Every structure is written in C-alpha cells, then in structure tokens.
Amino acid sequence: MAATVMGCDEAASPNTQARPVRTLAVGGSAEGETVSLTGQVRAKDQVSLAFRLDGRMIERSIRVGDVVSPGQVVARLDANNQQNALRTAQANLASAQAVLTQARLTYQRQEQLSKGGWATRARFDEAVQSLRSAEAQVESAQAQLHTAQDQLSYTVLSADGAGAVTAVGAEPGEVIRAGQMVVEVARQGGRDAVFDVSEQIIRTSPRDVPVEIALTDDPKVRATGRVREVAPQADSVTRTFQVKVEIMDPPEAMHLGSTVTGKIRLAPPPGIEVPASALTEANAGPAVWVVDPQSQTVSLRRVDVLRYDQAMVVISGGLETGELVVTAGVHALRPGQKVRLSGAAS
Secondary structure, three states: OHHHHHHHHHHOOOOOOOEEEEEEEOOOEOOOOEEEEEEEEEEOOEEEEEOOOOEEEEEEOOOOOOEEOOOOEEEEEOOHHHHHHHHHHHHHHHHHHHHHHHHHHHHHHHHHHHHHOOOOHHHHHHHHHHHHHHHHHHHHHHHHHHHHHHHHHOOEEEOOOOEEEEEEOOOOOOEEOOOOEEEEEEEOOOEEEEEEEOHHHHHHOOOOOEEEEEEOOOOOOEEEEEEEEEOOOOOOOOOOEEEEEEEEOOOOOOOOOOEEEEEEEOOOOOOEEEEHHHOEEEOOEEEEEEEEOOOOEEEEEEOEEEEEOOOEEEEEEOOOOOOEEEEEOHHHOOOOOEEEEOOOEO
C-alpha cells in the first residue's frame, strides 16, 4: 500500500506533469488603433456680417434662428451724418458744374476772338487754363459725390447670401465700431464636423482617411466624411488642432450645432499584436511566456510594449513572427516547465 501511494505521488509531481496551456502563434503586424472623437456640426461657410462704418445702430430686423435671403436688410445705422455729407457733395458738384459752364463759354468766345485777331494769345491761354481747371473740379466733385453715396449705402447692412442666423453681436441702440460682428450667418450648403484633435493623432493618422460620423445621441444616424481642413497652429489654451471634416450627403437629422462622434483608424504601428492575457511581469518589466516546440517547455522573455489596450497589446521588440506565446495560465508557470498545448492557434 505504501509503495502504491508513493507511486501515485510521483505521477502527480509538478516536476513531471505537463501543464495544459492555451497558446497563440505570433502573426504579422498589428492593426491600426480606432480613435473616437467628439465634435460639433457647423456650416461649411460661416460669415460674420458687419458695418463698414462706426455709428449707432437703430434697427436690427432679424434674430437668432431666422433664415435670410440674398439682399435682405439685416440692420441699419443712424444715417444723418452720411445724408448731410451727400447733400454737401451734391451742392459742390452743382457749383463746380456751373463754374465749368462759365469757363466753357469764356473759352469759346476767346477762341473766336483769337481766330479773328481781336484777342491776344495770353487771354486765350488763360481761358484754356480756366476751362481745364473747371473740368478737374467737376471730376473731383463727382468723386466726392460717389464717396458720399457709398458712405450712405454702408449704413444699411444686407445679407450677401442665403443662410440661417446663428448668433448676434449687437442690439439696436448700441454704438458699434466698423467691423464689429452684428450677425453671424451659416450659409446654406455643405456642413462640416469640427473636432479638436491632439498632436499625436495628427502626427500618426494617415492622409485623406475616411471618417465615420454618427450623432452622439442617436448612433443610427450616420454619415461619411473627408478631412477638409487642418489648422496649421495649435490652440494656445487646449494645445489641440481644429480639424474640419466635410460631411458627405449629411442626413437631415444632423442639424447645425449637433454633437457628433467621429471615428478613424490610425496607421498600423510597427509591432506585433498579442492578447493582453499573454502579458505578465519579470524583473519589474513586461514579459511573455514563449513555448519551445521541440522540448515543449516554456521560458520567460522580456518584451517591449508599444501600446496597451483592454483586449490586445502591441509588442515592438522581443518576439519573432511564428513563435508560440502562452495566452492563458501565465501566472501558474515557471521557467523550464513542460506544457501541453491546448487549443493552440496559428
């Protein structure tokens, strides 16, 4: 009986028993990581309408959400000063034209007298000079009149294209400066999904990559986009780059201002992808168990990890294609232990 028990113990000894493990044959290069970003739908063309003059705004006929058409009046300035300047320019032009008429008549008389020998050459030259001076004064007065007319027209702000008003920057009664935004109009047409992207993604993402876009609150509403514009400089506060993605055939549900999620696949990293369950630790560093197919034993090998994920890790050094890596039971192994492959994959 004692001999039988001792024989059973030797058969069950961990030094001789092969431990079943699950392995994976290391394949080719890793796949690119999928990155998700949150952005906002904006109009492809968005303009800020502003006056060209300083003045007090007396009227703004539209509000946020209104749809404007080309040529529609948006706002008006107090135009009393411009109207007075226009009347002054008109009076100056009339005066200059009267002087020109008088100078032209004087020239014609001096021309006839000069031909008959009744006038001196100096009087004729003086008439010619007076006529030319009067013509120049009329041209100057006409230019001043055109300027005054333009200044008066600048007191009326009109929409230069169809679109929806997304913001207002001034209220009636305010004194505003030239160039100050009065209304912001999102023009009808294309739409962009705008994202704030980190420098690392900008550096590692492939060029002209398609972007999968979906509404955040309703992922069933989807569209495809193409990168249209990348900011050349990072934001001074967030240190991210603004990326505009043109939405191809945007669904009606993707309204302006909607929150969307964009997904892209980055370029494949230079490494080998293995399951995260294969990773263990050796000498305070990452390691994996490698199976020797000849002796059916395992050895612990240090590796360099490029990227961690919940399911997979990317190994950048320490493994070769075709080697067998233990993917299950790694915490119960020791160097040189015999193993039995269970569910090996290639």
